[in-house]
Amino acid sequence: MKKVAVINSSETCQTRIVAIKDAMEILSGKWKFHIIGTLIHGEKLRFMELLREVDGIGAKMLSKELQDLEMNHLVSRTVLNTKPATVEYQITDFGKSLAPIIDEIAKWGIAYRNFVYTNS
Amino acid sequence: MKKVAVINSSETCQTRIVAIKDAMEILSGKWKFHIIGTLIHGEKLRFMELLREVDGIGAKMLSKELQDLEMNHLVSRTVLNTKPATVEYQITDFGKSLAPIIDEIAKWGIAYRNFVYTNS
DNA sequence: CAGGATCCTTTACGATACTG
């Protein structure tokens, strides 16, 4: 009984560590959260629109990050047959499940500012 | 009235972006969450203990990350006058405010696994 | 318009050896 409990708790802990590693691997980098945040906000954006809205990013980075996000099922990509071709990016339903994380991070970032400001 | 609303929402949006940038700057890297998680779990750990508990990290990285975290008020460092000197690291109260973020990320990491597993 | 190719700079990270 005790043994089972220990094993379970150990497994839970390992699971958490692996889960955090997974998540960070997918979400790491300078731009992921900005892109996702932008897409959650304004569904269906074209490449150029994202390039403008995600402040400071370059075309290469945006392209690469979008591919990553698409590969991980967080963003969908639709090519419209116009000419010249336009492409629409959209957050997936699963991608939307990141909203709570982004909210928490934003909240904490604000709290951090207040804290540093108050204690300096 | 409309104008005020727009300005407010724009300011709020900017604030969020900056907050996320702040937070990610402080929390980015391969090890921050693991170290913080470990310290939240088991208050008062020495350098060597952390080196053992944070799986895979090297002394140089640990040292540098701890300095970062201390500088950002997330971790406190206490030198005990024993010989040879031992040092205790401890999460600060403010550092503990990261717990919700870590929880959300861990939750999401698990959900991600399930999602990918189910859709593949 | 949407991006790939190329080249370059800068960080991140890691192994090893060494010191108070």
Add this chain to the structure above:
DNA sequence: CAGTATCGTAAAGGATCCTG
């Protein structure tokens, strides 16, 4: 014990030019 110094590699990020 708790680090620092040094060196080296790999990955991230960016500027510019080019193409269907």
